[in-house]
Every structure is written in structure tokens, then in C-alpha cells.
Amino acid sequence: MNKDELLKRALQFDFLSIEEGCFLFAHAATSELMYVGNELRKKQKPDNKVTWIIDRNVNTTNVCIANCKFCNFYRIPGHAEAYITTIEQYKEKIEETFRYGGNQLLLQGGHHPDLGLSYYTQLFRELKSLYPNLKLHSLGPPEVAHIAKLEKMTHTQVLTALKEAGLDSLPGPGAEILNDRVRRMISKGKCGGREWLDVMRAAHQLHLTTSATMMLGHIETIYERFEHLVWLREVQSEKPKDAQGFIAFIPWPFQDENTILRKVKGIRNSVTGDEYIRMIALSRIMLPNIKNIQASWLTVGKAVAQVCLHAGANDFGSIMIEENVVSAAGAPHRFTSDGIQDAIREAGFEPQLRDQQYTHLPLPAHLEQQLIAY
Numbered sequence: 506m507n508k509d510e511l512l513k514r515a516l517q518f519d520f521l522s523i524e525e526g527c528f529l530f531a532h533a534a535t536s537e538l539m540y541v542g543n544e545l546r547k548k549q550k551p552d553n554k555v556t557w558i559i560d561r562n563v564n565t566t567n568v569c570i571a572n573c574k575f576c577n578f579y580r581i582p583g584h585a586e587a588y589i590t591t592i593e594q595y596k597e598k599i600e601e602t603f604r605y606g607g608n609q610l611l612l613q614g615g616h617h618p619d620l621g622l623s624y625y626t627q628l629f630r631e632l633k634s635l636y637p638n639l640k641l642h643s644l645g646p647p648e649v650a651h652i653a654k655l656e657k658m659t660h661t662q663v664l665t666a667l668k669e670a671g672l673d674s675l676p677g678p679g680a681e682i683l684n685d686r687v688r689r690m691i692s693k694g695k696c697g698g699r700e701w702l703d704v705m706r707a708a709h710q711l712h713l714t715t716s717a718t719m720m721l722g723h724i725e726t727i728y729e730r731f732e733h734l735v736w737l738r739e740v741q742s743e744k745p746k747d748a749q750g751f752i753a754f755i756p757w758p759f760q761d762e763n764t765i766l767r768k769v770k771g772i773r774n775s776v777t778g779d780e781y782i783r784m785i786a787l788s789r790i791m792l793p794n795i796k797n798i799q800a801s802w803l804t805v806g807k808a809v810a811q812v813c814l815h816a817g818a819n820d821f822g823s824i825m826i827e828e829n830v831v832s833a834a835g836a837p838h839r840f841t842s843d844g845i846q847d848a849i850r851e852a853g854f855e856p857q858l859r860d861q862q863y864t865h866l867p868l869p870a871h872l873e874q875q876l877i878a879y
């Protein structure tokens with residue numbers, strides 16, 4: 506393989522193979538990958554804007570029977586700290602989100618053994634009837650797969666019912682690394698990689714916009730990272746022409762603090778700032794059919810995320826008024842609305858507020874800044 510030839514092909518939006526991605530990871534300099542990633546971003550997103558969103562990650566329940574080895578968030582059924590969020594608590598969180606200029610909940614939770622489809626459809630209907638303008642970017646493939654198993658239904662049936670009840674878009678948590686060798690070791694209680702992709706295929710057929718993710722830097726091989734990217738690209742190629750499919754890809758490094766993976770197996774996050782920037786550039790290179798690449802400031806911090814904006818990333822994601830899952834494993838970084846916009850400007854770009862469909866929005870006239878206290 507020839508590095509320069511591969512970089513030239515990448516600049517033409519060629520679909521590089523798993524092996525070719527691995528070759529670039531091993532042999533291309535960070536500056537070369539950044540150059541190509543940035544050129545591709547400029548072609549796909551020529552306006553020098555970096556998008557961001559105001560929303561809130563709220564958890565339906567922390568009860569989970571999946572036992573993922575990297576997760577400090579969940580509690581087993583019957584645990585003293587187990588909870589299911591009440592309508593009163595949702596109301597408080599939603600009204601606060603509106604005051605901060607947001608109108609979306611990223612609703613996620615554990616695999617609760619007793620919460621089936623009707624629990625979620627009733628919840629979505631109630632939230633939408635209380636707040637008709639609220640957007641629900643909610644659940645994810647592992648939860649959809651869990652509900653489908655509980656109810657003995659297909660993914661399409663579950664997603665159709667959720668969509669009718671008010672689901673606006675489907676986030677992409679639980680992808681981790683899609684290869685089942687990895688999943689058997691770190692998250693064998695949740696859906697396998699094939700099922701994760703199948704849920705997304707079904708969502709795309711229903712014209713539900715989704716996003717894709719990757720959690721890297723634990724026990725995966727470099728080959729498995731690129732295989733993950735190629736599998737996402739293949740599913741994106743199958744979406745109906747008039748559907749968005751995966752509207753964004755968001756990679757982030759494994760957060761290891763107090764996790765079983767670290768305490769029992771001694772596995773720590775192995776991703777340096779330089780490697781994360783390289784993976785952002787290679788994500789842009791490997792995923793020509795996914796338009797938005799998001800830098801995870803929550804996990805890598807402001808400075809590394811800013812460099813990512815020069816390596817192919819065009820989106821800074823959410824200010825996350827609340828986030829409890831990744832933060833429980835050590836992700837320490839926080840932004841207000843002013844802070845995220847200043848960080849984007851400092852990096853040389855124009856901040857642009859967006860919604861979950863990546864439609865540009867005007868800034869609300871009076872934007873109350875969130876209190877960073879969690």
C-alpha cells in the first residue's frame with residue numbers, strides 16, 4: 506500500500522477499506538491526516554461554522570441488568586440507590602432546559618427488567634402532551650433491542666410504536682466497539698454488534714434520524730476500530746435516499762475512573778490527545794457518507810476538541826445541561842452556552858446553534874447560562 510495514494514483517494518471521498526484505514530493509522534503523520542480531514546470537512550461543510558446544541562441528558566432509570574464493565578452509572582434491581590424518574594422530576598428538568606434555551610431531552614436509561622414498551626410510549630405521550638414543543642432524542646439501539654426482547658416484538662414494531670408516541674430521533678449509544686469479541690468482554694449483557702446495526706437499519710427505514718458513536722481506547726484492536734467505521738458506512742449506504750440516516754458520528758475515549766475494567770482488569774484509557782485527533786481525521790476519511798463529525802469535548806477537554814475542529818470535526822455537540830453516565834466514569838469537562846461559543850471562536854470558527862436535525866437556529870434573545878454544579 507502507498508500512503509500518498511491512499512490520502513489522494515481519501516481526498517476524492519473514496520471508500521477506503523478496513524486494511525487501508527489501518528495502514529493510514531500506522532503510517533500517516535498526524536499533520537497529514539489533519540490536512541486531509543480538514544479538506545474533506547471544508548468540502549462537506551464549506552461555511553466555517555461549527556455547530557452546537559443546547560439539550561439535557563436525562564435518565565429514565567438507573568436500574569440495569571446488563572452489567573457493562575465500563576459503567577459506574579447503573580444499579581441492580583432492588584439497590585438502595587435505584588430510581589425511576591418521576592413526572593414531577595421531568596417537569597422540573599424540562600422547564601429548566603427551556604430557561605437555558607434548549608428544547609430537547611436526550612432520554613436514556615438502563616435495561617430495566619420490568620419497563621416494557623407501554624411504559625415508554627406512555628411516558629413519551631405524557632411529556633409531549635405537557636410540552637408539545639419538546640423534542641425527544643431518546644433511548645438507543647440497546648434499549649430498543651431490550652424492549653423488543655421483553656415484548657417479543659421486532660425492532661421495527663418497537664420503533665414504530667415509539668415514533669407514534671413522540672420519539673423524534675434515535676441517538677447512538679451502546680455501540681462501543683461493534684465487534685462481538687470486544688462486546689463479549691466488556692458489555693455482554695447488551696445487544697451484539699449486528700443487532701445494534703439492525704436497529705439502526707430499521708430506524709432509517711422509518712425515517713428516524715440517528716447518530717453513530719464509538720467508545721475507543723480499551724481492549725479493542727486498531728483493526729476492530731476500522732471495521733466498526735466500515736460497518737457504520739455500509740448501514741448508511743443502505744438508508745432510503747430521502748432519509749438522513751446517521752446524521753453524525755461521535756467517537757470518544759473510554760473513561761476509566763473506578764470502572765470494573767480498570768479495577769479488576771487494569772485496563773485504562775489508552776487514547777492520548779494526539780491519537781484522538783488522528784481518529785477524528787480518520788473518521789472523516791473513512792465515513793464519506795456521514796456529514797457531521799463531532800468532537801467530544803466532554804471527554805477530551807476544550808483544547809484537544811478545538812484542534813479536532815482543524816482535523817475534520819465540524820460539530821461541538823451539546824452543552825449537556827445534565828449528563829450522568831460518562832461523567833460517572835470521570836469525564837470532568839463542562840461548558841455553558843457562552844463557554845462553548847467562546848471555545849469555537851477561539852479555534853477560529855463561527856459558532857452556530859443547531860437542532861438535532863442539524864438545522865441552524867437563531868440564538869434565543871435571552872439565554873440564561875446554566876449553573877455548572879454537577
Ligand code: SF4
Nearest residue numbers: 569571572573576615
Ligand atoms: S452502559 Fe447502559 S446498558 Fe451498560 S450497564 Fe450501564 S446503563 Fe446498563
